[in-house]
Amino acid sequence: MAMNFSEEEKKKMLEDDSEIYQKREDGLDANNGELKKLKGRQKREYFRQYYMGTVAVIVVVAILAVLFFKNAVEKKPQCALYIAIEDDVLDEEKVTDFEKAVEKYLNIDGEKEYVKIDNGTDSKQVQTYIYSGIIDVVIASEDTYKTRAKEGCMMEPSADDTVSFYKDYDKDKQFFCEYVSGEDVRESEKTANEAESADGKTYNFGLYLDGSEKYTKSLGGLVKKPVIGITATSKHKEEAVQFIKWMMK
Structure with missing residues (x-):
């Protein structure tokens, strides 16, 4: 129903100065x-x-x-080659200079890629890096390198053609050791380092780096008979091969 107001009521409403009929003035128009x-x-x-x-x-x-x-x-620069050096203490300046020399040899664009030489990571961390596929090349003493190889962390020619070039070097430059499987360790009831392979076979897991002037002079390496090789999880195999051949010259 529509509401009808008298003229008097309309006039009263228009003249009413109560707040509800006033224009708000709390802001500026x-x-x-x-x-x-x-x-x-x-x-x-x-x-x-x-x-x-x-x-x-x-x-x-x-x-x-x-x-x-x-x-x-x-895009941030990506690692083109990761090299872990164990059992040695190297001068940081020499390491930096050597990284640049390797980049130059591999024709790496420093703005997009880089070479990393890791000389300060402990043994357990190196192992983790290998399992994670971070490390491409390992340089270490015979004993340490043997531990890596026995665990299956390093490549060998019969399993991967990537390192078939190991055979091109003299026998006295080829590093051989057994591969000890998890089953071998369980059956022997010994630690992985102490256990031996059931079949007694040895495999060419790397190369001896002794006599390399790049290692002894350029890097200042002190390990008497270091071994070098490519990890089984390497993501930069081509660069790793080129690097090892360069180091062996």
Whole structure:
């Protein structure tokens, strides 16, 4: 049902000055010129109060967007060859210079790739890195290298053609040892280092690096009879092969 008001009631409603009939004046109306009346400091205060929060959010979002785009476009240099040297203490400056020499030999673009020579990681961490496929080449003393090879961490020609070039060197340069399987260890009831292979066969897991001037002079290596070889999990086999051949010259 529609409500009908008398002329007197309509007039009373229009003249009523109660708050519900008044136009709100708790803010400034830019359309009616109120904002234009403000002076410099008042305008800054008005801007800070009503717009600063929104502007700050927009700026933060813009910065995050730029950083995200930059990281997505710019690719970080990737490791082209990771070499772990155990049982030796090398001068850091010589290691850095040698890394650059290897990069130059392998024709590696330093802005996109790099060579890493790791001389400070402990034995257990090296083993973890090998299992994870991080390390490509290992240089170590006979005893340490034998431990790696017995565990199946290193390549050998009969299992992978990548290292068939080992056979090109004299017998006295080829490193041989047994491969001890998990079954061999369980049956012998000894540790992996003490256990022996059931079949007694030996395999060519690496090359002796003694006499290499690059190792003794360029790197300053002190191990008397170091062994070098490629890990079974290497992700950069081609570079690893080139590096070992270069070291053996």
